[in-house]
Amino acid sequence: MKSVALFTDEIDDLDIAIDELVSQFGDFKLEAHSAGLLFAHPDTDLEELAGRLQDEFGVPIVGTTAVAMFTMDGFKNEGISLHIFTSGDCVFHTGCTNELTAANARAGITALYNSLTAGVDDEDVKLVLAYGNPTLDMMGEDFVDTLDELCHGVPVYGGLASDSFVMNECRVVCGKRVMNHALALMVITGKVQKVIQYGFNVESTLDYEGVVTEVQGNMVMKLDDMPLAEALDKAGFSINPEVNVCDYVNTPFRIRYRTEEGGEMELMRQLAFVDKETGGGLFLGKVPLGANVQIGIISKEDIHDSVEEVAIRALAEVKKRHDYDFSTLIITSCASRLMSYANDIELEAQGYVHMIPEGMSMSGFYSFGEICPSRAAGGSREKNTFHNTTFTMLVM
Numbered sequence: 001m002k003s004v005a006l007f008t009d010e011i012d013d014l015d016i017a018i019d020e021l022v023s024q025f026g027d028f029k030l031e032a033h034s035a036g037l038l039f040a041h042p043d044t045d046l047e048e049l050a051g052r053l054q055d056e057f058g059v060p061i062v063g064t065t066a067v068a069m070f071t072m073d074g075f076k077n078e079g080i081s082l083h084i085f086t087s088g089d090c091v092f093h094t095g096c097t098n099e100l101t102a103a104n105a106r107a108g109i110t111a112l113y114n115s116l117t118a119g120v121d122d123e124d125v126k127l128v129l130a131y132g133n134p135t136l137d138m139m140g141e142d143f144v145d146t147l148d149e150l151c152h153g154v155p156v157y158g159g160l161a162s163d164s165f166v167m168n169e170c171r172v173v174c175g176k177r178v179m180n181h182a183l184a185l186m187v188i189t190g191k192v193q194k195v196i197q198y199g200f201n202v203e204s205t206l207d208y209e210g211v212v213t214e215v216q217g218n219m220v221m222k223l224d225d226m227p228l229a230e231a232l233d234k235a236g237f238s239i240n241p242e243v244n245v246c247d248y249v250n251t252p253f254r255i256r257y258r259t260e261e262g263g264e265m266e267l268m269r270q271l272a273f274v275d276k277e278t279g280g281g282l283f284l285g286k287v288p289l290g291a292n293v294q295i296g297i298i299s300k301e302d303i304h305d306s307v308e309e310v311a312i313r314a315l316a317e318v319k320k321r322h323d324y325d326f327s328t329l330i331i332t333s334c335a336s337r338l339m340s341y342a343n344d345i346e347l348e349a350q351g352y353v354h355m356i357p358e359g360m361s362m363s364g365f366y367s368f369g370e371i372c373p374s375r376a377a378g379g380s381r382e383k384n385t386f387h388n389t390t391f392t393m394l395v396m
Contacts, residue, residue: 001087001192001396003328004028005361007071009079011044017080018052025084030059035085035092035186037129037330038063039365041078042162042169049080051176059084060094062184063173064131064161068338070331070364072356074349083363085328090126090190093117096174097182102138106146109183113150116187122152124189127396129330130158130371132183133170139218140369140386141286143183148384155196156384157394159332159367165246165339170368188396193324197314198372198392200268201306202254202296208235212291219280220287227279237295239274248272249336250298252389253283257291259383263376268296268389270336284369285388298389303337303348307391311352314393318357329356330394331364337389338366348391360395 008020036057040046042065053061061082069076085092093116097108117125128151132143140160147156161170174184210231214222223231229239240247248271256266270284287293318326337348356362372392373382 001085001090001327002031003083003085003361005072005363006082006084007069007076007079009076011041011078011080014045014048014052018056021080021082022056025057031086031088033087033091034059035094036061037083037085037186037363038173039066039069039081039363041066041080042164042171043078044080046171046173046178050173050178053082054176057084060092060175061173062094062096062129062131062186064133064184064365065163065169065171066365067162067164067335068366070333070349070362072362074353081363081365083328083330083361087190087192090188090192093187093189094174094185096172096177096179096184099179100181100183101135102142105134105138105142109143109146110150112183112185113147113187116185120189125151125154125187126190126192127188127194128154128156129186129188130156130183131161131172133161133172133181135181139286140284140371144371144384144386151384153381155194155373155382156371157196157330157392158371159365160369162335162366162368165335192396193321193326194394194396195314195317196372196392196394197310198370198374198387198390199306199310200390201302201309202252202268202298205254205297206235206237206295208237208295210293212287212289212293215287215289216280218283218286220283221278221280223293228281229274229279232295235295246339249339252296252298252336254294254296255287255291257288259376259379261376261379263379265374265376267374267385267387270334270388285386304350307348307352310391310393311355314395315355315357318395326395327360328396329360329362331362331392332367332370333364333391334370334389335366335368337391
C-alpha cells in the first residue's frame, strides 16, 4: 500500500481548495485499487465538495465532518483533508448505510457490511475503517458492537463525526452522498498489515469512587443507590443545570468493569449533561451496571504524555516488522481533549509530529467518539470498543 495525504485550509472557495489538493497530488501514481479518506470542517459545502472530489480524483471516498484535524504539519483548526490510499495487492471496499435510527441501525449496518464482503472469505478481511454519526438516542456502541460481531475479531478503527460542539452539524460522506445519521465503511482485504495503539492519561481524580447501581441505556441513573446528581454533588463535582457537554470536558469519568470473559476493562467516558428532573446523567458512551466510577481531572500534561506514549508504542511495533513497508498513519483523538488545551492547541500534535518516519503520510481528526480494539486486563482477546477522551493511532 502507498498513500498521499492532501490538505487545504480553504473551505469557502472550493475552486481554490480543489486546485490546491490537485497540485499536492501531483504525479502520485494510483495502482489497481484505491480509495480516499476525507475529513472536512462542518462549514464546508459538503455536497458540492463530495461531488467534485469524486469527479476529480476518480476514487471512492468515505469520511466525515471534523471540528479540527491532524496533518503532517500538526494541528489544523479548519480545512479539508483527503488521504488517498492505493495498492496492487489489497482492495478497498467502500459503502454507507442509509439514514439510521435507533430502530434500524443494527439491520442497516449488517446489510452494509454483508454487501461489502459478499464473495470475500472471512480470513481475507484484514481491517475495517468506520466513520459515522449516530442519532442522539443512540450510543456509539450501537455501531461498534454490531461491527465487532460481524467482523469476527477483525480490527475496526475510526471515529464519530464532530462539529463545533453544536452537536447538529455532524455529517457523513460516502462518494457523492452526504448523510446526517449514517455509518460509512472501508473494508480492506488482501495484503495489508496494521498496528493500532490507544491511550489516555488521567493522573488526578476527585476523592470519590462509586458504583453504578442503575442505568437506562447510556443514562446512569444512580451511583451507590442515590441519583447520580446527588452522588456527584456530595463528591464536590460541579453540575451545570443547562445541557452543555462543554461544561464537563475537563472532568472525564474513568470506569472499570468486568467483561463477560472475566477480564477487567478500563475506559474513559464523557458526561454530556445531567437531567434536572431525574438526577440521571447522559454519557457519550455506555457505562455498564456495576461499573466502578472515578471522576478524572484532565490536564494538558496528561494529554501530551498520552500522545507520546501511543506514538512511541505504535512506531516501535512498526520497526519490528522488517518484512512490510508501512506507509500510512491515521489518528483519531477525542474533541474533548482539544477543548482541554485552551490556548495551547498545538501541544497534542507536537507529541507525535517529530516521530513520523520519513516517507510516511498521515491524516487524522478530532472526533466525538473513538473506535479501536482494546483488550481487558486478563482477557483472552481484543474487542472492538467505543472510547471517549482517548488518543488512537493506526499505522498500515
